[in-house]
Amino acid sequence: MLGQELAHVCADWEPVLWDLGDIDITDQSQVNGKVEALSPELIINAAAYTNVDACEENEALATKVNGEAVGYLADVAARLGATLVHYSTDYVFGGTRQGGYQENDTQNPINAYGRSKLAGEQEILAAGLFSYYIIRTAWLYGHAGKNFVETMLSLAEKGEPIKVVDDQVGSPTHAPDLARATRELVASKAEPGIYHRTNSEATSWYGFAKAIFEVYGKAVDVEPCKTIEYPRPAKRPASSILLSTKLPPLRSWREALQEYAEHHL
Secondary structure, eight states, X not given: OHHHHHHHHTGGGOOOOOOTTTOOTTOHHHHHHHHHHHOOSEEEEOOOOOOHHHHHHOHHHHHIIIXXXXXXXXXXXXXXXXXXXXXXXXXXXXXXXXXXXXXXXXXXXXSHHHHHHHHHXXXXXXTTOSSEEEEEEOSEXXXXXXXXXXXXXXXXXXXXXXXXXXXXXXXXXXXXXXXXXXXXXXXXXXXXXXXXXXXXXXXXXXXXXXXXXXXXXXXXXEEEXXXXXXXXXXXXXXXXXXXXXXXXXXXXXXXXXXXXXXXXX
């Protein structure tokens, strides 16, 4: 979902695009051999194990993909003097801070996915890289791949009442906006470090669902519910708003959703 948007936004940089069939980032010897042979100036890692509930049941695999493999990329980037861009998540935080989290706030993940993504951040910070950007984002949706917008639209087609949790708050993020923000960050040659990049303003999953149906003109009976009514293997943070203190905020999530729908219709 994000990789395709990055390929589009950075097309004039003539990126070499690798998918799982081209490189297995959990294989250190493959990472070393292929990346060193290419000798890039910039490595953008958009690969991740993002199924939050599956991560809870496969934490070792999640840690390998989201943690150890990131370390392999960081090590080879350090040897080559390349810039590494890596994506992390709001789920590295515990979700108890109502006003949101700044880049340097203490992490306290409450699920395996969050722990595995924090491990990836730590691998980069330990690698001694001269140039790196860890970009934390949240609630990502885009035109390729499974996401909340597409799930809601497919549920709407069934014509049945829908219940959506109203006690988890965050910032929906449009994949093309994140791709553009990534390019701008790299091109600006900003200080290495951790950056928060989501669409601005926040909502609950219920608020997001209502906005989706409104924008798409769907008459759907959607009701709020509590997380406790919808038990899942992984705990979710109650409030995981990411505050951007280093860069100006991106446009509002509502404006981005409107554009997504216009390209969809």
